[in-house]
Amino acid sequence: VNDRSQIAQRFNELRAEHVDYAVHRQDRTFLPTREHCPLCATRPGAEPTEVPFPAFQIAVFDNLFPAFQAPHGAAEVVVYTDDHDASLGTLPPQRAEDLMWVWRHRYLELGARADVEYVLIFENRGVEVGVTLHHPHGQIYGYPFLPPVPALELAADTRLGGCAPCALLRRELEDRVRVVYENDALVTYVPYAARWPYEAHVTLREHRPSLLDCEPEELRMLAAGLQALVCGYDALFDRPFPYVMVVHQAPAGGAPTPSAERGAAALTGAPASSAQQSAAAPTGAREGHLHVELYPPLRTAHKLKYLAGSEQGAGTFISDTLPEESAAALREAIARAA
Amino acid sequence: MTSNPSGPAPADRSPLRSGRQGDDRVERYGTVAVARHAKTDGRTLILYTHVEAATTEGRTAAGEDTRAEGEPR
Numbered sequence: 001v002n003d004r005s006q007i008a009q010r011f012n013e014l015r016a017e018h019v020d021y022a023v024h025r026q027d028r029t030f031l032p033t034r035e036h037c038p039l040c041a042t043r044p045g046a047e048p049t050e051v052p053f054p055a056f057q058i059a060v061f062d063n064l065f066p067a068f069q070a071p072h073g074a075a076e077v078v079v080y081t082d083d084h085d086a087s088l089g090t091l092p093p094q095r096a097e098d099l100m101w102v103w104r105h106r107y108l109e110l111g112a113r114a115d116v117e118y119v120l121i122f123e124n125r126g127v128e129v130g131v132t133l134h135h136p137h138g139q140i141y142g143y144p145f146l147p148p149v150p151a152l153e154l155a156a157d158t159r160l161g162g163c164a165p166c167a168l169l170r171r172e173l174e175d176r177v178r179v180v181y182e183n184d185a186l187v188t189y190v191p192y193a194a195r196w197p198y199e200a201h202v203t204l205r206e207h208r209p210s211l212l213d214c215e216p217e218e219l220r221m222l223a224a225g226l227q228a229l230v231c232g233y234d235a236l237f238d239r240p241f242p243y244v245m246v247v248h249q250a251p252a253g254g255a256p257t258p259s260a261e262r263g264a265a266a267l268t269g270a271p272a273s274s275a276q277q278s279a280a281a282p283t284g285a286r287e288g289h290l291h292v293e294l295y296p297p298l299r300t301a302h303k304l305k306y307l308a309g310s311e312q313g314a315g316t317f318i319s320d321t322l323p324e325e326s327a328a329a330l331r332e333a334i335a336r337a338a
Numbered sequence: 339m340t341s342n343p344s345g346p347a348p349a350d351r352s353p354l355r356s357g358r359q360g361d362d363r364v365e366r367y368g369t370v371a372v373a374r375h376a377k378t379d380g381r382t383l384i385l386y387t388h389v390e391a392a393t394t395e396g397r398t399a400a401g402e403d404t405r406a407e408g409e410p411r
Contacts, residue, residue, distance in 0.1 A: 050377075057388060059383065059385055064381070094369075101386075105367050105370070105386075216369075
C-alpha cells in the first residue's frame, strides 16, 4: 500500500481482474445533513465547503477520498449544480447540455495523461446503490489500466467482426419492441439481454468512439435523451429512481493523438472528419462506440434486485422481468414524464 | 483506434480574463467557460459556467462552427 495515498491495486488471478484498495475511503463523509453538505456552495460566514464560492453552476474537483490518484490514475467529483435538491432530470436543458461539454472536457484532459488508460464517467444515484452524498453529482475515474468491462466490449467488437454497439443498435431498431426513446442523435432501449429489470442503453446513432467525436448538436441531444430517460425512471414508480449511470467510450491511451488536426478539432469542439478518423485508425483497430448504460436496481417500486449466488458466484444474472415488458412500461413512463 | 485526446494546444484555448484570487486562467470550451482554482489543500477546483453565444476561435458558445469554408478545422 502506498504510504501517502493508501491506494494500491492487486491482481485477482482467479477473476483475472484488478482490485483497488483505497482504505482511507472508509472515513469518507456519509449522508450528512443538508446543513453540512460538502457539495453545496459556501454560505457567507460558514466553513468553506468543497466549493468555496457563494454560487456556482458546475464544479469539478479532485475527490477528497480518491480511489485513484496521480501518478496512478485520477478520481474527480462533478457537481451538477449548487441546488441541493435538483437531479440530472430536473436540470434546465441548457445546464444538462453544459454538463455534456464538461464530461467531454474532462475526458479530453484526463485522457491525455500518461497515467490514465481509461476514463469512466459515472453517476450513482440513491442510497440503494451506495450514494453517500445526496447533492446531485457524478464522478470520474481515470483508471491506470483498462478495466474488464470496456475490455469485454472491445472483445465483442472482435467477436462480432465490427462495432458491437452498432450491430446491437441495428437489431434494436429492427425489433423496435425494446426501444423506449429516440431523437435524431440517439436511441434508448432496454437491451435484448438486459441484466437489470429496467436497464437501459443510450446509444449514439452514428459511430462516435467518444464524446470528442460528437457534433455539438449530438451533445445537446445526448443531454436531452439522458434527461428524458431519468425523468421516465422517476415517473415509472412515482418515486426518485436509483440507478448507476456509466458513460462507455473509447479507451484514452494517454498518448498523443496521431492526428494533430483531430486533437485540435476536439479542443475547439469540432468533430473529426471521416477522413481524419480514417487516417488515425489503423485498419481493423478497435475503438469503442459512445453509449451510456444505466443499471437501476429496482425490480418493483419497493423491491430491489440483489446480486446473489448466481450473479456473484457464477456470473449469471437471473432476471424476474422480460426486457420487452420492462421496455413497454418504461416507454409509457417516459411519455408520461415528457 | 483508441480515442487519444491530445493535450491542450495553446492556440485552442481562449484566455478571457483573470478573475478572482486563485484563478489560474479562464478559457472557453464548447458551451462553457472554464475557470481553474487551487484549493487551499492543493487540490484543483474547476468551475464551469455557461457562456452565452459569443464567437471565439471560430466557434460560438453554442458550439456552432462559424469558420468560413476553407478555413482550417
